[in-house]
Amino acid sequence: MSLNTFGHLFCVTTWGESHGPALGATVDGCPPGVPLDESMIQQWLDKRRPGQNKNTTQRQEPDQVKILSGVFEGVTTGTPIQLMIENTDQRSKDYGEIAQTFRPGHADITYHLKYGIRDYRGGGRSSARETAARVAAGGVAREAIKALVPGLEIKGYMTRMGEKEIDRENFDWDAIDQNPFWIPQGPDIAAQWEDYLSAIRKDRNSVGGEIEVVARNAPAGLGAPVYGKLDTDLAAAMMSINAVKGVEIGEGMAAARLKGTDNADEIFMGNDGQPVFSSNHAGGILGGISSGQDIVVRFAVKPTSSILTPRQSIKLDGTPTEVVTKGRHDPCVGIRAVPVGEAMMACVILDHLLLHRGQIGENRGRIG
16 A cells, blocks of 8 residues: 655655554654654644543553654754554454444445455554554654744644534634633533533434644745645645545635635735735635745544444445444544644645745745
8 A cells, every 4th residue: 555655855654553553653854953852742642642531532542652763862863753653452353343344434445445455443544543643743843843933833623513613703722722622712612512522422423523723923935836835735634634524725615605805815014014914815825825824724524434323334245234333433533633633734834844945945025
């Protein structure tokens, strides 16, 4: 199976399966001299780690990362960084009954049709467990970004879970890390979301979600015309996350309902001699190149396909069957997709920072 690597200069190759002994990432292209240790990466893995509350899968994985290469005396060496996360709480027996059955909504049938073989233990390579490796790689990217652009901040949060949607008029950045849904709302709203998800879980069902990731204080000039667009790579990165079925940049699909007078972000000169914009419908990217505004990406995650409600399917021999997927699964996979989206944003932003530095160095255009 090929195509397990993404990135141009900052390249990440993930490896491993859901129920194998370990999974991880090989990170190549990180600049030398970046301070890095396991604790810097672990903080992001802890954000994604399963089993932390009743709103996520109860699989108990510590997700302890080990750095096997590429770091010496506390800094990166410029050589490949090998990251490993051991699996410690696999229950492969939970999947014995579906060894000969295709689960509706899963990649079981497409993997079988393409490769003629599949790892039925939790989905193998198609499992969202793979995203732990992405988050580890994103932790490396964040530290490199910190060294190159100290003020750049990447933050993700949920904007929708099924029928629940955030109130943007009462957006609270400080609340994001204070609730299990990573929503920018107060505790009363978070409690309503929890009650809503609890009812869905008790009904043996699942629900989808929408996540928004923002890069604040990103410099202008990242990205290139036509095939090297920043939004092209961001869309591809987010779309590669398990269960993602839609990606938007800025206004996204809603732009189709707007007139030009509403959608165009007017430009003015600021007091500091730099351009400022009246709005950010473009999501911080124009012509594939960052404008200096917040870079805004949004993606939709489908409902978890593994549910306890019976679904109709077929077996390997073509006979019909009814499937009830056992095991430990997220009632809303969108919750733990938040740190994954952040990690993918970090990897793409760093990749384009390095590409920009290699081709241009510093921005050449001046205004005024």
